[in-house]
Structures are given as structure tokens and as C-alpha cells.
Amino acid sequence: MKSNEQNILNVRDLHVQVRTPEGLSTLVQNINFEMEKGKILGLVGESGSGKTITSMSILQLLDKKRMNIEGSITLHGRELNGLENKEMRKIRGKDIAFIMQNPMNAFTPVFTIGHQFVETIRTHSSLNKKQAKELAIDTMQSVNLPNPDKLLKSYPFQLSGGMLQRVMIAMAACLNPSVIIADEPTTALDLHNQLLVLRLLDKVRSRYGTSILLISHDLGVISEMADDVIVMQYGRIVESANVFDLFDHPEHEYTKKLLRTRPTLYSQKQPYTYML
Ligand SMILES: Nc1ncnc2c1ncn2[C@@H]1O[C@H](COP(=O)(O)OP(=O)(O)OP(=O)(O)O)[C@@H](O)[C@H]1O
Numbered sequence: 496m497k498s499n500e501q502n503i504l505n506v507r508d509l510h511v512q513v514r515t516p517e518g519l520s521t522l523v524q525n526i527n528f529e530m531e532k533g534k535i536l537g538l539v540g541e542s543g544s545g546k547t548i549t550s551m552s553i554l555q556l557l558d559k560k561r562m563n564i565e566g567s568i569t570l571h572g573r574e575l576n577g578l579e580n581k582e583m584r585k586i587r588g589k590d591i592a593f594i595m596q597n598p599m600n601a602f603t604p605v606f607t608i609g610h611q612f613v614e615t616i617r618t619h620s621s622l623n624k625k626q627a628k629e630l631a632i633d634t635m636q637s638v639n640l641p642n643p644d645k646l647l648k649s650y651p652f653q654l655s656g657g658m659l660q661r662v663m664i665a666m667a668a669c670l671n672p673s674v675i676i677a678d679e680p681t682t683a684l685d686l687h688n689q690l691l692v693l694r695l696l697d698k699v700r701s702r703y704g705t706s707i708l709l710i711s712h713d714l715g716v717i718s719e720m721a722d723d724v725i726v727m728q729y730g731r732i733v734e735s736a737n738v739f740d741l742f743d744h745p746e747h748e749y750t751k752k753l754l755r756t757r758p759t760l761y762s763q764k765q766p767y768t769y770m771l
Pocket residue numbers: 513522540541542543544545546547548549712
């Protein structure tokens with residue numbers, strides 16, 4: 496992957512270890528990559544390969560009492576590794592947004608979507624309630640969410656998982672973060688909702704120029720969405736390449752194995768592709 500001034504986020508020599516009664520155990524090592532403006536970087540690898548540890552390192556959400564996080568993680572040139580919690584809280588949600596697998600966990604059941612949307616905006620901006628609500632509605636409209644007014648009045652349990660995930664993405668996008676980390680954002684959804692969520696992420700990328708780190712074990716999703724891909728195995732990056740090169744000419748044995756054993760999306764009776 497090339498390095499240029501479009502790089503928004505740089506990860507250099509990331510090495511994470513956890514303290515165990517037997518001593519230090521390495522979870523990820525020699526992790527190097529960069530995220531470019533308006534590009535989607537796919538992160539693939541089987542369970543336990545270190546994808547979540549890598550993204551939690553970027554967000555500085557690992558338990559520092561139990562873990563050593565070495566290396567450099569810079570956002571627009573600013574070092575994040577070791578930044579005080581207070582500073583990191585300002586960055587999370589505003590400059591780096593996080594979208595998790597199960598959107599239900601991201602919302603509090605007792606408050607309306609609107610309340611939570613507006614409070615999120617107000618935490619990271621100086622907007623008043625009315626302005627925050629307007630921004631929420633504008634963002635929902637700009638990413639084609641239907642009936643924003645009605646959505647804002649709903650409680651989380653009144654919306655489907657797919658719709659909640661789309662609201663979550665609108666919430667993430669509304670403060671125009673430089674980076675969105677989406678950890679398996681479609682895994683819990685049916686095919687129809689997967690498609691809507693992926694379309695929305697792509698829209699956010701193109702409309703706001705957001706860099707997206709898309710973590711997925713689904714190579715169908717990665718092949719449709721990502722510009723570049725990194726493949727992890729046993730806590731290391733074993734291959735990184737442009738998406739076309741990776742799928743057409745995989746070099747590492749593990750990548751070849753992943754491609755051979757990928758789910759048979761394309762062999763279903765009605766070939767399904769994520770047409771964005
Ligand atoms: N809080 C933790 N404490 C100790 N070890 C951990 C912790 N979280 C993850 N690990 C270990 O770190 C390694 C990498 O895990 P990680 O969750 O990053 O994998 P992953 O690729 O995200 O897997 P999955 O796709 O299942 O989420 C694994 O060996 C895992 O057991």
C-alpha cells in the first residue's frame with residue numbers, strides 16, 4: 496500500500512501483549528498499515544486472528560492495566576497511543592467513530608433514538624438541542640433514511656436490527672469523523688439489510704470522504720466494498736494488497752485458503768452480489 500499525504504491514520508509497529516500468570520503473551524505484532532481519505536480498508540482473518548485487538552488499539556479501548564500497547568497510531572499526525580483518557584474521549588465518536596456488530600448494544604433501551612442521537616451530537620459539539628436535532632435530520636436525509644422525524648421518536652426496540660444499524664451509521668457520520676471503524680457491521684443482519692447497510696457505508700465514504708476500516712470475515716463483503724485489504728493470521732498481517740490484486744493473485748497460502756473456503760455466495764441458485 497502506498498504512503499502519501501492523503502493518509503489519515505497510520506499504524507506503525509503495533510505490538511499488543513497481555514499479562515497472564517505465566518508472563519506476557521503476544522496478541523498482535525508488527526502491525527503496519529495506513530488509511531487513506533475516502534477509502535475503505537478491509538481487515539479479514541479468521542476468529543482470534545487479532546482484528547478486534549487491532550481496532551481496539553486504535554480506539555485506545557484496551558485495558559491498559561492488563562495490556563501493553565507498543566507502537567505508534569497517528570491520526571492526522573497526532574499520536575494516539577498513550578493519550579490520556581480525557582483526550583481520547585474527545586476523539587472517539589467525533590474523529591473516530593465506531594460501529595459495532597450488534598446495534599442494539601449501542602443504544603439505551605429507555606431513551607428514544609432522537610434523545611440519544613441529539614445527546615451524542617451535543618457531547619461532541621457546541622450545538623444546542625434544536626440545532627442538534629436539525630443536524631440529525633439532515634444527516635438521516637442525506638443518507639436516505641426514511642421518515643427521520645418518525646425514527647427520532649422511536650425507541651430502539653421498535654426498530655429492526657437493520658434499521659438500527661443504519662441509524663447508528665448516520666449517528667457515526669453526522670459529526671463527519673475522519674475515520675469509521677466498522678466491526679462486522681452486517682454479520683447480525685439478513686441479506687437484504689446487509690445490502691442496505693453496505694450501501695449506506697459506501698454513501699458515507701463518498702459523501703463525507705470518510706476513511707473506513709471494515710472488519711469482516713465475509714470475503715464477499717470485502718471484495719465488494721474495500722479498496723485495499725489486509726489479511727491477519729495469528730496476530731500478524733500476512734498479506735496486504737489492493738483488493739483486485741488480492742482476489743486475483745493472492746500470494747500468501749493463508750489468503751489462498753481463505754479464498755478457497757469462502758462462503759458460497761456466488762454458488763447460490765440466484766447469484767447474489769452486493770451491487771452498490
Ligand atoms: N481482553 C482480552 N484478554 C486477553 N486476550 C484477549 C482479549 N481479547 C482478545 N484476546 C485474544 O487476542 C487474540 C486476538 O483476538 P481478537 O478478538 O482480536 O480476534 P478477532 O480476529 O477479532 O476474532 P473474532 O473474529 O472472533 O472477533 C485471541 O487469541 C484472543 O483470545
